[in-house]
Amino acid sequence: MYRIGELAKQCEVKTDTLRFYEKHGLLSPSSRTDSGYRIYTENDAERLRFILRAKAVGFTLAEISELLSIELDKSNWACADVKGMVDSKLAHVEAKIAELKFFQVSLQRLSNACCGGPESAEHCSILEALETNTDNIKCENHDHHHDDSQYTKNCQRKG
Template sequence: MTSGLTIGQLAKAAGVNVQTLRYYERRRLLQPTDRRPSGYRLYANDALQRLRFIKNAQALGFTLKEIVELLDLEVRSTARCGEVQRRAEAKLAHVKVKVRDLQALARALGGLIRACRAGRPTAECAILKSLKERKGQSGLP
């Protein structure tokens, strides 16, 4: 194979860093299809589509491990869409838990901010006192 995209061309087309592509290679998410005599990696034209798949899946919150599993499902002839759906449903449930946790965090921070008396010395700061006393607990002050 003498045609294809170099790692730099692919990185630019996908809007990612060359180091990202090398990392994806180490994680076996992406592999060059050939090398030039100079040693430059060459990627098939479908590598850009694969990279877009990876980046879009990451934007939806999928981890690289989960993305590998999704890619494996895509190429397995016995896989069914229901398997992908179950993984997406599990991800959605995880996201909803994270949203609830972030909402609780926002309430806790809001409560601390409301308890703050900005003109006081830091020795009397409600936020700093709360951080010392909380012992890793979340919730309102």
């Protein structure tokens, strides 16, 4: 039997986290003392560890709730149901990674096109590209004291 603070410490989370999970129906104490303290059993601790592991691999609270309902009623679910949830989450993560890679390439292209100098931003290639189309980035042609070979290489590659 654990009090809320003991369980939180054992699982390396804050007591507010346990209260949050309770509020969202993921975890509830098995009982309460006469003075109202939450009491958790070893089964509650296992449930909390399940929640934390599911959260650590990216599942949302709603998804964790669904996984918990499957966990509690395994005989009425197929392994394919669980795998389907994981595969769906994986596809979502892969799509997000692709989106982030696109952002990375686009931002790098914008950064490479700009001299980053102290001149007025009236002819800033980044602002011009965002005003029109980032695929047609023109390099700024400012005279600065920097490695011109790298600057020229970036402009030739993009411009």
